[in-house]
Amino acid sequence: MLERRAAMATLVKDRDEGLLVVPGLGSTTWDLAAAGDDPRNFYLWGAMGGAAMIGLGLALAQPDRRVAVITGDGEMLMGLGALATIGNKRPPNLAVIVFDNGVYGETGMQPSHTQNGVDLIRVAGACGIPTCLDVRDDHALADLAARLKNLRGTLFARVLISADEPPRVLPLRDGAEIKSRFRAALGVKA
């Protein structure tokens, strides 16, 4: 089992300009902020269940960059259909990574479905995502971090983390500013 802040830091360590990161609302947004601010982070403070689909739209629009959605088990469960939609499209530059601690940390550690039999790795595989990884230790985490630097096919990873709650690190909160800063960093106009 891994510690969430250390796991996030490993995944975005020495990132290049080609890696775009979409965290889910709540803990994974705080984790990403704690790992260091970057205009290529699209922090979510709401839109629960939407992180993976934001990642899909972004991956389709930016085929020459890599997109990592890094969200929690509760956020993923709210938009489970997105795994079926992503399994249908399979963009080669998209990774959906779920930090799974089996609880809803933001609301008082109530158990999530993953604590009681729902296996997100098998769900993702059954949805047609070709590579689905079970990340439980530093070795597997280092392998996932290496894959993020050179994505070659839609990837899903469940990262098993402990159910601790490190102090909140709050990033930018103004959604319009987060969006505009992200687009400016990519140099897009549309």
Next chain:
Amino acid sequence: MSAQAGQWPDQLFETIKRGGVRQVGYVPDAGHARLIDRCRADPDIHDVVLTTEEEGIALAAGAWLGGQRAALLMQSSGLGNCINMLSLARTCRFPLLMLITMRGEWEEFNPWQVPMGSIVDPVLKLCEAEVYRVREPGEVPGIAERAVQQTFGDERIVAMVLSQQLIGRKVWTK
């Protein structure tokens, strides 16, 4: 059906295509069948079948973050599935073009379509969308042009609501 009546889905397709739309999310819908076929047949458009309409709100946001324009096709019932996810477009001021086919109004046979169909316009307005009602086929090109321009030019939520009169009655017996 007059020639003009049958052409509006093609005119709608040509307008969004000319407007630079590169991603189209949809839940399959009979009223949008022709438009969906045109999008699927176009190699420059990513057609994305959704399991629920709210996925399309997030898809369109991701597309815009990456510099592409998206459109979301849905039936009136699907709008109800989108309400909280519309917070994403409203908070971040994402452009969002929704093309909504109506059920539950003109000559509706299925009463289960009425509750959501009857509140489409007020719900859209509460969600700060610009709403354009289309009743006649001849209105489609002009309104579509305006909707595309306003959505992406002004970064607005715009809904083009296609009345059931325009789409035609669903045939229940064959």
